[in-house]
Amino acid sequence: MIDFDAVDPSVLGLPLSVWRTLNSRVVLALQRHHRPDVKLVGLVESEEVTIELRWTPVELEREKLEDIKRVTEDGAEAIALVLACNGTDWKVSRRLQSDLGEGADWLLVNVKTGDFLALEVSGTDDGDLVALFNKKMEQAVSSMISPRSASTACVVRFQEPRVMKHTDHEPR
Numbered sequence: 001m002i003d004f005d006a007v008d009p010s011v012l013g014l015p016l017s018v019w020r021t022l023n024s025r026v027v028l029a030l031q032r033h034h035r036p037d038v039k040l041v042g043l044v045e046s047e048e049v050t051i052e053l054r055w056t057p058v059e060l061e062r063e064k065l066e067d068i069k070r071v072t073e074d075g076a077e078a079i080a081l082v083l084a085c086n087g088t089d090w091k092v093s094r095r096l097q098s099d100l101g102e103g104a105d106w107l108l109v110n111v112k113t114g115d116f117l118a119l120e121v122s123g124t125d126d127g128d129l130v131a132l133f134n135k136k137m138e139q140a141v142s143s144m145i146s147p148r149s150a151s152t153a154c155v156v157r158f159q160e161p162r163v164m165k166h167t168d169h170e171p172r
Contacts, residue, residue, distance in 0.1 A: 033159050090108045091108065093106075
């Protein structure tokens with residue numbers, strides 16, 4: 001179960017202000033189609049998962065103040081970071097920079113080994129999840145960070161909550 005109200009951002013390696021933004025957007029992305037306690041299903045590291053998602057509902061009027069694409073992308077990032085970091089040795093090191101062509105969204109660090117992981121994330125409401133995952137995994141593997149890190153991609157579809165996340169553990 002992921003209770004977005006109970007996620008401790010320090011466990012993810014994020015400042016509270018960053019987590020608040022991501023958290024508010026995942027709630028909006030989910031609430032467009034669902035009520036709390038919806039099931040997220042899919043594949044995480046080649047294992048089939050069913051994860052209950054909980055949150056405190058917000059007024060959808062707030063969505064009028066948000067860019068829908070940003071809500072969807074940031075919502076997917078919130079889910080991806082919780083899946084990658086919560087209960088693991090991975091924490092956010094920094095956000096990767098698209099303007100610098102770093103080729104992924106987040107750089108994670110394993111706090112025990114010092115290894116790095118380039119995380120590429122995407123969200124969609126109703127697109128082809130497999131095609132999106134393949135595109136994002138290719139992007140993560142070919143990022144300029146990947147020669148020094150493993151690569152992982154996570155994609156989320158919000159209309160019927162689905163997830164695909166997989167890590168290529170070999171640096172390129």
